[in-house]
Amino acid sequence: MKRILALVMTLVMCLSVMSLASAEPNTEISGYIEVGGWPSGDDGFKAALPGFNEMYPNIEVELVFTDTTAHHQSLQTSLAAGSGAPDVAMVEGAYIAQYKNSLALCDLNQFGAQDYKDDFGPFKWNQAISDDGTRMVAIPWDLGPTLLYYRTDVFEEVGLPTDPAEVTALMSTWDGFKDICEKVSIPGQRWALPSAAYPYQWMFINRDYYDENLNLVLEREGDIDCLNTCIDIRKNGWDMNVDMWSGEAYAAYQAGTCVMVAAGSWFSGFLKTDIDPDGAGHWGAVALPGGMPATNWGGSFLVIPEQSQNKEAAWAFLTYMLCTAEGQNAMFKAVDYFPAYEPAWTAAPELYEVGDPYFGGQAPNKLAAEIASKVPAVYNTIMDTTAEGYTISSFNAGYEAGETAEQIRDRLGKDIEVACAELKLQQIQTLKDAGVWKGE
Amino acid sequence: MAQPKKKGFLSTLYQNRVAYVYIAPFYILFLVFNLFPMVAGFLLSFFRWDGLSDMHFTGLQNYVNLFNDPLFWKALWNTLFIGIIAHIPILLGGLILAYILNSKLVKFNNLFKTIYFMPMVTSAVAITIIFSNLFGYNYGLLNWFLSLFGEAPINWLGGDGSLIKVAVIVMFAWKWIGWNMVIYLAGMQGISNDIYEAAEIDGATHVDVIFRIMIPLLKPIILFTLIQSTIGMFNLFTEPFVLTGSSWTGGTNNGALTLMIYLLNKAPQGGTLYGYASAVAYVITIMIILISTLLNKVTEEREPKQRKAVRA
Numbered sequence: 001m002k003r004i005l006a007l008v009m010t011l012v013m014c015l016s017v018m019s020l021a022s023a024e025p026n027t028e029i030s031g032y033i034e035v036g037g038w039p040s041g042d043d044g045f046k047a048a049l050p051g052f053n054e055m056y057p058n059i060e061v062e063l064v065f066t067d068t069t070a071h072h073q074s075l076q077t078s079l080a081a082g083s084g085a086p087d088v089a090m091v092e093g094a095y096i097a098q099y100k101n102s103l104a105l106c107d108l109n110q111f112g113a114q115d116y117k118d119d120f121g122p123f124k125w126n127q128a129i130s131d132d133g134t135r136m137v138a139i140p141w142d143l144g145p146t147l148l149y150y151r152t153d154v155f156e157e158v159g160l161p162t163d164p165a166e167v168t169a170l171m172s173t174w175d176g177f178k179d180i181c182e183k184v185s186i187p188g189q190r191w192a193l194p195s196a197a198y199p200y201q202w203m204f205i206n207r208d209y210y211d212e213n214l215n216l217v218l219e220r221e222g223d224i225d226c227l228n229t230c231i232d233i234r235k236n237g238w239d240m241n242v243d244m245w246s247g248e249a250y251a252a253y254q255a256g257t258c259v260m261v262a263a264g265s266w267f268s269g270f271l272k273t274d275i276d277p278d279g280a281g282h283w284g285a286v287a288l289p290g291g292m293p294a295t296n297w298g299g300s301f302l303v304i305p306e307q308s309q310n311k312e313a314a315w316a317f318l319t320y321m322l323c324t325a326e327g328q329n330a331m332f333k334a335v336d337y338f339p340a341y342e343p344a345w346t347a348a349p350e351l352y353e354v355g356d357p358y359f360g361g362q363a364p365n366k367l368a369a370e371i372a373s374k375v376p377a378v379y380n381t382i383m384d385t386t387a388e389g390y391t392i393s394s395f396n397a398g399y400e401a402g403e404t405a406e407q408i409r410d411r412l413g414k415d416i417e418v419a420c421a422e423l424k425l426q427q428i429q430t431l432k433d434a435g436v437w438k439g440e
Numbered sequence: 441m442a443q444p445k446k447k448g449f450l451s452t453l454y455q456n457r458v459a460y461v462y463i464a465p466f467y468i469l470f471l472v473f474n475l476f477p478m479v480a481g482f483l484l485s486f487f488r489w490d491g492l493s494d495m496h497f498t499g500l501q502n503y504v505n506l507f508n509d510p511l512f513w514k515a516l517w518n519t520l521f522i523g524i525i526a527h528i529p530i531l532l533g534g535l536i537l538a539y540i541l542n543s544k545l546v547k548f549n550n551l552f553k554t555i556y557f558m559p560m561v562t563s564a565v566a567i568t569i570i571f572s573n574l575f576g577y578n579y580g581l582l583n584w585f586l587s588l589f590g591e592a593p594i595n596w597l598g599g600d601g602s603l604i605k606v607a608v609i610v611m612f613a614w615k616w617i618g619w620n621m622v623i624y625l626a627g628m629q630g631i632s633n634d635i636y637e638a639a640e641i642d643g644a645t646h647v648d649v650i651f652r653i654m655i656p657l658l659k660p661i662i663l664f665t666l667i668q669s670t671i672g673m674f675n676l677f678t679e680p681f682v683l684t685g686s687s688w689t690g691g692t693n694n695g696a697l698t699l700m701i702y703l704l705n706k707a708p709q710g711g712t713l714y715g716y717a718s719a720v721a722y723v724i725t726i727m728i729i730l731i732s733t734l735l736n737k738v739t740e741e742r743e744p745k746q747r748k749a750v751r752a
Contacts, residue, residue, distance in 0.1 A: 077491075241577055252578070393601075
């Protein structure tokens with residue numbers, strides 16, 4: 001009995017010493033919350049949880065993680081059913097347009113979400129606001145500033161500069177980009193890109209295919225030049241003509257036979273851990289070529305379902321993870337999710353400014369931050385992901401049919417309109433329900 | 441003692457309560473997991489609903505839009521094309537393999553049975569890796585083989601989208617041949633040896649035995665595999681989906697867009713058009729029922745005609 005008492009006393013003492021050590025722990029908010037999402041979000045949370053537990057010692061957090069598709073399906077079902085959803089849930093950027101008008105998600109404005117407005121760029125922030133502008137259902141977690149990754153060893157081999165600044169200058173026009181493609185390619189053995197159609201997809205990588213009146217907006221500044229470049233690249237056999245996520249493409253990135261690939265900055269993590277773990281020193285990253293504007297590729301959000309029994313604790317968790325530099329940077333360090341919370345970029349210079357040995361001493365995160373700060377607000381709809389699926393396949397179909405750049409653009413327009421017809425009707429209905437539809 | 445002529449429903453229920461308790465597990469599960477979704481899905485097909493916001497009744501709109509969607513017709517055409525072509529090797533090959541294994545000409549019967557059945561139990565991920573390596577454009581085994589003869593590589597999975605059907609058919613047939621073989625083999629072993637012996641004594645040739653004894657006696661089994669194959673054809677999803685790199689467009693020019701990819705792309709995996717997807721599901725179900733009934737009818741009527749033709 002005495003022993004147990006002694007043990008309890010020691011524990012109590014330990015706890016009190018621990019609580020003294022931390023800044024100002026909030027002991028008022030307490031309870032249990034469940035957090036749901038997909039890997040590697042859980043590794044990110046695990047890395048930031050010690051800090052959170054110090055701040056909120058009475059909140060108990062459980063992580064319930066599954067794969068991306070299964071997570072969104074079960075979230076959707078439990079929101080419709082009214083029970084079973086976690087207290088805090090991840091939502092992927094491609095899905096946010098489905099959720100932004102949903103009344104099944106908490107309006108975060110009631111907790112003062114707008115206090116953080118200036119800490120986030122307009123691109124992600126606006127994606128989480130309902131169409132009538134009154135509700136905010138999600139807080140952005142991470143960004144995917146679009147970068148072009150290139151093999152410095154191949155560039156060196158063919159006598160091209162490898163320094164990012166010089167490469168950027170060379171690629172600033174489409175002719176310059178084509179020169180590089182020609183130099184690095186060896187017919188049938190080494191290719192510049194996974195598919196010649198990707199530069200055209202990069203034009204729309206903000207996933208802003210439709211405007212607010214739901215008109216398809218494919219005509220962009222420089223789009224025909226870009227498409228002509230794509231056609232030239234395919235004609236000359238400078239691309240592998242495969243999907244960038246295919247096994248063939250992955251093998252080629254690793255072997256140095258596919259020399260360039262563009263993606264969100266999260267691709268750095270893919271390269272380091274999955275595609276080319278032994279590739280330190282032969283990768284570089286620059287902004288998109290051909291004078292393309294700064295864009296964002298993907299990135300996720302956190303939401304709090306209306307059915308949560310402990311919204312206060314959920315909000316405490318959400319704000320610690322996403323709206324503090326400690327939370328965001330702990331997760332960034334662990335899983336390469338580039339913080340949407342901008343103060344985090346300056347709070348830990350070692351994560352952003354210092355050169356990364358994997359990238360030969362270059363600091364791609366610094367470049368990513370520069371690009372991220374230039375991405376404008378855009379309008380997203382539930383049609384965007386379906387539309388994106390057609391950029392590559394319509395280009396391929398048009399190219400095979402021997403079409404011109406203008407004809408390929410028209411073909412893409414038709415393909416998207418057919419495939420998105422039903423989604424568009426649903427989107428109109430959602431806008432009508434929100435009272436903001438200006439059409440018939 | 442006069443028995444009451446009619447008992448009330450409830451009193452019958454009460455009288456047989458023990459029996460009902462015994463069969464209850466099936467009916468409860470059936471009600472919850474089969475009947476309820478069937479009815480709910482049917483009702484849902486008259487609504488526009490994204491699963492999150494309000495439901496809107498639209499009458500037959502979903503069905504009208506579906507029949508006006510060129511992609512639906514393309515998907516139907518692709519499904520029928522791939523399904524019918526693939527089932528020639530699947531059913532014929534299965535039948536021939538089963539006949540060979542049943543004929544006692546082959547040693548190590550069980551070994552071959554296992555080999556042919558392997559594709560059915562192999563993980564989809566492993567199959568995907570093998571087949572994308574086989575049909576790869578730049579590093580594919582088939583294209584390497586072609587290059588030995590000085591041929592240019594063929595973009596099986598890309599190009600203009602017409603060759604991807606070949607890849608899907610090969611993968612689909614490879615997977616299902618063994619399954620049908622096992623069913624036919626079981627059917628053949630169910631045919632009594634007496635019949636074969638009697639035929640031999642009467643001087644029947646091998647061909648006679650196959651076409652006038654085995655196939656007529658296997659008819660119910662063949663019908664069963666045909667109906668199974670019809671359902672399998674409409675459910676064709678994994679093979680085209682993985683070969684197109686998980687593309688909801690079904691590859692270039694929608695070359696491998698099947699009805700099941702079309703359906704799942706509407707909800708719940710690609711989009712959230714639950715009402716529309718329910719309408720698609722009901723249309724597919726009706727097509728399966730129609731074709732199965734037709735198959736039943738056709739095989740019933742053809743029987744006497746075939747016999748005449750053989751005699752002539």
